[in-house]
Amino acid sequence: MVTIDEQYCKGCFLCLHYCPKKVIGKSKKINGKGYTLPYIANPDACTMCRTCELICPELAVTVEGGAS
Ligand code: SF4
Ligand code: SF4
Structure with missing residues (x-):
């Protein structure tokens, strides 16, 4: 599961572009x-x-579960 911490996000969309x-x-x-x-x-x-x-410069994205 992928979660984005809306408080820390700065809207750079690197996550979007690199996914x-x-x-x-x-x-x-x-x-x-x-x-x-x-x-x-x-x-x-x-x-x-x-x-x-x-890739997230703000450490706003968390990926939990699955292989790591
Ligand atoms: S990479 Fe991080 S800061 Fe940039 S848009 Fe995605 S969640 Fe927000
Ligand atoms: S970059 Fe990878 S972990 Fe993140 S949303 Fe895309 S497929 Fe899932």
């Missing part, structure tokens, strides 16, 4: 800092590769 399975999309939601937030658009496609977790 090989296009799991992450752009939402219409904006956090308290004024950044547009990503969301888990396609959770079933996730392979738990953790690329999104590793």
